[in-house]
Amino acid sequence: MTGPFREIADRVFIGRYPQWDVNVGVVVGSDGICVVDTRGTLKQGQEVRDQIARLAPPGAVTHVVNTHVHFDHVLGNAAFPAARKTAHANAIAAMAGHIAQVKQACLEDASPSDELGYTADDLAELVASPLAVPESGFAVSAVIDLGDRALRLSYAGRGHTDGDLAAAVSDVPVVFFGDLIEEAANPSYGTDCCPLDWADTLTDHLARLPGGALVIPGHGLPVDRDFVAAQRDAVGIVAAVVRDRHTAGMSLADAMREPDTRLPYPLASLAEAFTRAWSELAGP
Numbered sequence: 001m002t003g004p005f006r007e008i009a010d011r012v013f014i015g016r017y018p019q020w021d022v023n024v025g026v027v028v029g030s031d032g033i034c035v036v037d038t039r040g041t042l043k044q045g046q047e048v049r050d051q052i053a054r055l056a057p058p059g060a061v062t063h064v065v066n067t068h069v070h071f072d073h074v075l076g077n078a079a080f081p082a083a084r085k086t087a088h089a090n091a092i093a094a095m096a097g098h099i100a101q102v103k104q105a106c107l108e109d110a111s112p113s114d115e116l117g118y119t120a121d122d123l124a125e126l127v128a129s130p131l132a133v134p135e136s137g138f139a140v141s142a143v144i145d146l147g148d149r150a151l152r153l154s155y156a157g158r159g160h161t162d163g164d165l166a167a168a169v170s171d172v173p174v175v176f177f178g179d180l181i182e183e184a185a186n187p188s189y190g191t192d193c194c195p196l197d198w199a200d201t202l203t204d205h206l207a208r209l210p211g212g213a214l215v216i217p218g219h220g221l222p223v224d225r226d227f228v229a230a231q232r233d234a235v236g237i238v239a240a241v242v243r244d245r246h247t248a249g250m251s252l253a254d255a256m257r258e259p260d261t262r263l264p265y266p267l268a269s270l271a272e273a274f275t276r277a278w279s280e281l282a283g284p
């Protein structure tokens with residue numbers, strides 16, 4: 001019983017879990033196993049750990065990589081106390097504060113969500129889960145050595161958050177993108193998004209993608225280069241519309257309400273894109 005894991009390339013597995021519809025990656029090398037993202041509670045992380053132990057070849061997780069700061073990708077970290085944990089330095093800097101905010105929000109509203117696959121019990125577990133902040137941060141690039149292969153981590157700028165990394169397997173064309181790309185839903189513009197930089201960041205990552213790459217999003221099915229390029233274009237259009245409105249002197253309230261046929265996503269889902277861009281464009 002290996003749970004949801006399926007092998008998408010030689011010794012590279014992905015598991016898609018119902019709570020928050022989140023993906024977990026596993027890369028097995030001759031001298032180590034790396035898990036990419038750990039789900040949203042300690043118990044969910046422990047489930048991942050137990051399922052990995054039953055994969056072939058079996059072994060213990062030696063490394064954890066968090067694609068970015070968000071709770072549904074990091075709160076299972078504590079299930080891997082012996083693993084060396086790595087994330088971008090910006091994600092590490094923001095993690096404790098983000099987790100405290102999410103826990104507070106759960107305490108204020110513990111309603112389950114059928115759409116996002118979590119129950120009130122999942123939220124109670126989330127609140128009780130300890131955070132294991134990665135001890136290893138990097139600024140531009142890092143390598144996770146797994147013996148006969150490696151995971152190459154790269155940072156290309158801000159996007160979904162200010163600390164999203166891409167993790168490329170060295171010997172097969174598989175790259176984990178976290179929530180820089182979404183397949184199951186539209187790109188997520190949260191309170192810590194960086195809407196003006198997102199497209200440029202994806203352009204940089206696209207330039208580094210190996211031929212025939214399979215890109216693993218944080219949520220949803222694996223995608224290809226064309227999908228990434230199309231979503232890059234879409235987040236670029238959002239940035240262009242936001243900039244146009246700011247340059248035209250619109251108020252934030254008006255900008256958030258004004259329809260525009262160029263916008264690829266519903267206005268209601270872009271409130272934080274406008275809010276974050278407005279504060280950035282206003283300057284210090």
Ligand SMILES: [Zn+2]
Nearest residue numbers: 068070160179
């Ligand atoms: Zn996220």
